[in-house]
Amino acid sequence: MIIRPYAPVAPQEILDRLExxxxxxxxRLLTLPGGDGKAEWWALTLNxxxxxxxxxxxxxxxxxxxxxxxxxxxxxxxDAESYVKNSFLGHKTxxxxxxxxxxxDKWNDSIVKxxxxxxxxxxxxxxxxxxxxxFQEQGKTVAKVSQYNPPPKKKGRK
Numbered sequence: 001m002i003i004r005p006y007a008p009v010a011p012q013e014i015l016d017r018l019e020x021x022x023x024x025x026x027x028r029l030l031t032l033p034g035g036d037g038k039a040e041w042w043a044l045t046l047n048x049x050x051x052x053x054x055x056x057x058x059x060x061x062x063x064x065x066x067x068x069x070x071x072x073x074x075x076x077x078x079d080a081e082s083y084v085k086n087s088f089l090g091h092k093t094x095x096x097x098x099x100x101x102x103x104x105d106k107w108n109d110s111i112v113k114x115x116x117x118x119x120x121x122x123x124x125x126x127x128x129x130x131x132x133x134x135f136q137e138q139g140k141t142v143a144k145v146s147q148y149n150p151p152p153k154k155k156g157r158k
Contacts, residue, residue: 018084026047068087
């Protein structure tokens with residue numbers, strides 16, 4: 001395995017999203033030896049902390065990182081999330097990676113909530129505007145339909 005840190009630049013949008021999870025995350029290009037140049041992957045890397053004892057064993061601090069997983073060279077921003085999450089799941093026993101997995105899930109939840117907010121507001125507006133006639137064909141009103149009334153409990157056979 002050959003690591004080429006001077007090779008093609010990683011997609012900025014993926015790098016930006018990784019930095020939101022943890023500033024130590026990054027991507028490095030890996031080329032498998034003996035290949036025809038097509039066996040390249042982005043390695044999902046986590047830079048070591050400054051006080052990491054492993055730093056003392058390195059002659060070149062450029063390699064002071066762990067590889068958590070891999071992304072295809074042509075990975076889209078949309079697909080990168082799945083690759084990153086699966087990489088985190090493979091290392092979730094590490095406290096730092098477990099925290100990153102939590103941050104990723106929290107970020108995704110906020111994206112979903114933000115995306116659903118206009119839909120929920122529009123739905124509420126439509127219910128309020130049409131509540132008198134919305135379920136008229138079924139002989140019900142919004143208030144009766146929107147409230148959950150569990151069915152009465154059946155008494156046991158005698």
